[in-house]
Amino acid sequence: MANAELSFAREPSPTSDQKSELAVTLVLLALTAQRVLRVADKFDAWTPTLGACHENVRRWVESHSAHKAVRGWLDVSFLALPPARRFTAHSVVADEHGDLFDVTLGASDPGCTFIRHPGSDEDFFYYAFTPGEHTIEYVPPVQAIR
Template sequence: MNAMLLLFGYEPPPSDALRDHARALYERRQEGVIVPEVDVGTDVWRPVPQDCHGNCEAWCERNPEYQLVRGWILMPLLGLAYSRFLSHSVVRRPDHVLIDMTPRGPLRKPAPYLFLATILSNDKYEALVTDLYKASEAGFLDHQHPRLNDD
């Protein structure tokens, strides 16, 4: 198969720091966990579809017993020679269970995904994601596999 086809849609990280971070995420991919989606909306407040960072920040401000957890959704791209990581936020309940409160929007079906919590400080994570959004409005980070047969 043509190498170009195996990299269809691949976007090289826009900086050395982001490339290194993508590599580190790929190396930690086995640490990903499935995070259940939970509807926390009430008559007073409802999370905004596809605004995970803002939703989780607002929820934690209103509910200080919850903890904001920054990280990445691992998006395996079967048949392609790269993996994609999408910046994402969830919250940790007081019983330490992670939940995703952000609705996906009307055109996206809920589906299980692997979430990889960041190991960076919140400030470093936010700076990295800010740099990523400045370079690409999509908010994702691609990592080309070291060998074409890796998954």
């Protein structure tokens, strides 16, 4: 993960237009988002670190070679004032069949839908690891609210 963090730091930061475009894309992708099985509390030998989904996924994938990290966004719009939409950077795991599961959240955590990041991992890492950038909010233009 350290190498990934270093590589995104050399890329230029997204412009405000690119961030707005990502927000609109996430709103559209939310229409087909899926619920991911939350399993963090299902394994006796697994203790995730709260608030560290990217690190938890890295640790999981290191010890389960057939699994891979999947980068994306949780739709946490219940935290936004309507009609705004809010998304937070999140990582989950894909098993050998491509089925997704969450090793950070457990059954009692909110069941938010997950949207795969529409860009590269490097693009995602910018948002995930830059302070203040891990949440994307979309507020529709005033003329769209009627």
